[in-house]
Amino acid sequence: MTDMRDEPLVLGIETSCDETGVGIVRGTTLLADAVASSVDEHARFGGVVPEVASRAHLEAMVPTIERALKQAGVSAKDLDGIAVTAGPGLAGALLVGVSAAKAYAYALGKPLYGVNHLASHICVDQLEHGPLPEPTMALLVSGGHSSLLLSADITSDVRPMGATIDDAAGEAFDKIARVLNLGFPGGPVIDRYAREGDPEAINFPRGLTGPRDPAYDFSFSGLKTAVARWIEAKRAAGEEVPVRDVAASFQEAVVDVLTRKAVRACRDEGVDHLMIGGGVAANSRLRALAQERCEAAGIRLRVPRPKLCTDNGAMVAALGAEMIRRGRPASGWDLSADSSLPVTQTHVPGDGHDHVHELSKENLYS
Amino acid sequence: MLLLALDTATPAITVALHDGTAVIASSTQVDARRHGELLLPAVDRLLAEAGLGLDAVTGIVAGIGPGPYTGLRVGLMTADTFGLALGVPVYGVCTLDGLAYATDIDGPFVVATDARRKEVYWARYADSRTRVTGPSVDRPADIADEVAGLPAVGAGALLYPDTFPQAHEPQHVSAAALASLAAERLAAGEELPAPRPLYLRRPDAQVPKSYKVVTPK
Ligand SMILES: [Zn+2]
Numbered sequence: 129m130t131d132m133r134d135e136p137l138v139l140g141i142e143t144s145c146d147e148t149g150v151g152i153v154r155g156t157t158l159l160a161d162a163v164a165s166s167v168d169e170h171a172r173f174g175g176v177v178p179e180v181a182s183r184a185h186l187e188a189m190v191p192t193i194e195r196a197l198k199q200a201g202v203s204a205k206d207l208d209g210i211a212v213t214a215g216p217g218l219a220g221a222l223l224v225g226v227s228a229a230k231a232y233a234y235a236l237g238k239p240l241y242g243v244n245h246l247a248s249h250i251c252v253d254q255l256e257h258g259p260l261p262e263p264t265m266a267l268l269v270s271g272g273h274s275s276l277l278l279s280a281d282i283t284s285d286v287r288p289m290g291a292t293i294d295d296a297a298g299e300a301f302d303k304i305a306r307v308l309n310l311g312f313p314g315g316p317v318i319d320r321y322a323r324e325g326d327p328e329a330i331n332f333p334r335g336l337t338g339p340r341d342p343a344y345d346f347s348f349s350g351l352k353t354a355v356a357r358w359i360e361a362k363r364a365a366g367e368e369v370p371v372r373d374v375a376a377s378f379q380e381a382v383v384d385v386l387t388r389k390a391v392r393a394c395r396d397e398g399v400d401h402l403m404i405g406g407g408v409a410a411n412s413r414l415r416a417l418a419q420e421r422c423e424a425a426g427i428r429l430r431v432p433r434p435k436l437c438t439d440n441g442a443m444v445a446a447l448g449a450e451m452i453r454r455g456r457p458a459s460g461w462d463l464s465a466d467s468s469l470p471v472t473q474t475h476v477p478g479d480g481h482d483h484v485h486e487l488s489k490e491n492l493y494s
Numbered sequence: 495m496l497l498l499a500l501d502t503a504t505p506a507i508t509v510a511l512h513d514g515t516a517v518i519a520s521s522t523q524v525d526a527r528r529h530g531e532l533l534l535p536a537v538d539r540l541l542a543e544a545g546l547g548l549d550a551v552t553g554i555v556a557g558i559g560p561g562p563y564t565g566l567r568v569g570l571m572t573a574d575t576f577g578l579a580l581g582v583p584v585y586g587v588c589t590l591d592g593l594a595y596a597t598d599i600d601g602p603f604v605v606a607t608d609a610r611r612k613e614v615y616w617a618r619y620a621d622s623r624t625r626v627t628g629p630s631v632d633r634p635a636d637i638a639d640e641v642a643g644l645p646a647v648g649a650g651a652l653l654y655p656d657t658f659p660q661a662h663e664p665q666h667v668s669a670a671a672l673a674s675l676a677a678e679r680l681a682a683g684e685e686l687p688a689p690r691p692l693y694l695r696r697p698d699a700q701v702p703k704s705y706k707v708v709t710p711k
Contacts, residue, residue, distance in 0.1 A: 179698055182564070190578050193575075220564045228571050228572075234537070235575070236579050458572065481669070
C-alpha cells in the first residue's frame with residue numbers, strides 16, 4: 129500500500145451550474161466536500177437562472193473555500209494543486225469558478241488544472257470505491273446531462289457512446305413535477321411519491337427504443353409531453369390525478385430506458401463495470417433497477433453516495449489529483465471557461481511554455 | 495505599502511501597482527470579451543515588470559462597477575481570492591470614481607459607461623474626487639435634462655452624443671487612477687467600501703429553455 133502522504137493533495141472548485149462546490153482530496157481519499165447551493169433562489173422560476181447562479185457563486189466562493197480547508201484540516205500552502213471545472217456548463221457561472229481557481233493557484237504558487245465537468249462526475253467514484261476500473265462505462269444523468277460515456281483513462285480518454293437528443297433526464301423530472309404542482313427541483317419529490325405508486329399503472333412511451341433507433345442515445349421530450357397530456361386529460365375530464373401512480377409510471381419509463389441502454393452498451397463493448405453519476409443517480413428506483421439488471425448481466429455497478437453524485441467540488445479535486453498522479457500538464461494562466469467543452473477534452477492543458485508557474489513559485493515561497 | 499489594483503467593469507482589463515506614493519507599474523488592455531483570460535496574465539506581467547512577487551502586496555483594490563456583470567465578476571472574484579490567499583485586505587472603489595479621478599475637468603461633470611441594452615451607468619461629479627449623485631443605470635434620453643450642459647467622460651457618454659454633446663476621453667477606467675484614488679483615501683483615513691459588485695439591476699429571471707448545458711453531441 130502506498131503511503132497516503134505521497135498522494136497529491138488537491139483542492140477542486142466547481143461552479144458549472146447552481147452549486148458552489150469546493151472539495152479537497154488526497155489522491156482517492158475524500159477530505160472535504162463543502163457545497164453552497166443557490167437552488168432555493170431558483171425554485172420560484174422553476175429552473176436555474178444563470179445570472180442568479182453567477183451572483184451566488186461570487187458571494188459564496190471565499191466562505192466555501194474556507195469551510196473546505198477547515199473541514200479537511202489542511203493548510204492551503206500544503207496543497208499540491210488547484211483544480212477547477214473549465215466546462216461544460218453555464219458560461220457566466222463557470223467563469224466565476226475559473227477566476228477564483230486561477231487567483232488562488234497563482235497566489236499560492238500551485239499548478240492549476242482546468243478539467244472537464246463530465247469526466248469529474250465519473251472520477252468522483254474513486255473517492256467512494258477506489259481506483260476506476262479501466263475501461264469503465266459511465267451513465268451520467270442530471271438536470272444537465274444524460275450521457276453514456278466509455279472511459280479507458282479518465283485523464284485522457286473519454287469517449288461519448290450516446291447522449292440525449294433533446295432534454296436531459298433531470299429536466300423531465302423537473303417538468304413533470306411542475307405539471308403535478310410538486311415544486312422544484314423535481315427529482316427527489318417524484319422519487320418520494322413514486323415509492324407509493326404503481327410503476328405499471330400507466331404505460332408511458334420509452335423514447336428511442338425502436339429497433340432502428342440509435343442504440344445508446346436518449347430522448348425524454350416525447351415522454352415529457354405524453355405525461356403532461358395524460359395529466360391534462362384527467363383534469364379536463366374532472367377526474368382526480370393519481371399523483372403517486374403518475375410519478376411511479378413516469379419514473380419507471382425514464383429509468384427503464386436509462387438502465388436498458390447502459391447495460392446494452394456494457395455488453396456490446398465487453399465492459400464489466402458500470403458507474404452511474406449525476407444528480408438523478410440519487411433516484412432510488414434508478415439505483416434499484418440498475419442493480420438488478422447489472423447483476424443479471426454480470427456487470428459490477430458502482431454508484432457513489434448521493435452527495436457525490438450531484439455537482440460538488442470533490443469530484444473536480446478527484447480528477448485534478450488523478451491529473452497530477454499521471455503527470456498531465458497543468459493549465460495556463462490564460463485558462464478560459466468553455467461552456468461547451470467537448471466531453472472528449474478531459475482537461476485543458478496550457479500551451480507548454482508556461483514559465484509562469486516557475487515564476488510565481490520562485491517569487492512566493494522560495 | 496503596496497497596492498495591487500484591478501478593474502474589469504468596463505471593456506478594459508486594467509491592473510496597476512501603487513507603493514503608497516505613486517503608481518510604479520500599470521497596464522491596460524481593451525477586449526470586452528476576454529476579461530477572464532487576460533486578467534491573470536496581466537497581473538503576472540505587471541509583477542514581473544516591477545520585479546515583485548504577489549506576496550509583497552499589502553492590499554488589493556478592486557473596481558466594484560457598475561459594469562456588465564460577467565466581466566465585473568472576473569475582477570472581483572480574483573480580488574476576493576487574492577485577499578483570501580494572501581491574508582490582505584481587499585478594498586472596493588466605484589469604477590466611475592476611478593474614471594472621474596483620471597480627468598482634469600475643472601467643475602461639475604458626468605461619467606457614463608456603456609451598460610449595454612441601450613443604457614448607461616452614470617454618476618455626476620462636483621470635481622474629480624467628489625461624486626454628487628449615482629451611480630445609476632438609465633436610458634440616455636431619460637437623463638438628458640439632468641446632464642444638460644455638463645462635460646462628460648466615458649464610453650457611455652461617447653456612445654450617445656445626443657445626450658452627451660460634450661463627451662470626451664477617457665473611455666475606460668485605468669487601474670492606475672483607481673489605485674491612486676484608493677491610496678489617497680486610505681492615507682486620509684477614509685474607509686473604502688467592501689469589494690461587492692454594483693449590479694444596479696436585478697438579475698434577468700429568465701430560465702433558458704434548456705437551462706443546464708446538455709452534453710455536447
Ligand atoms: Zn453535473
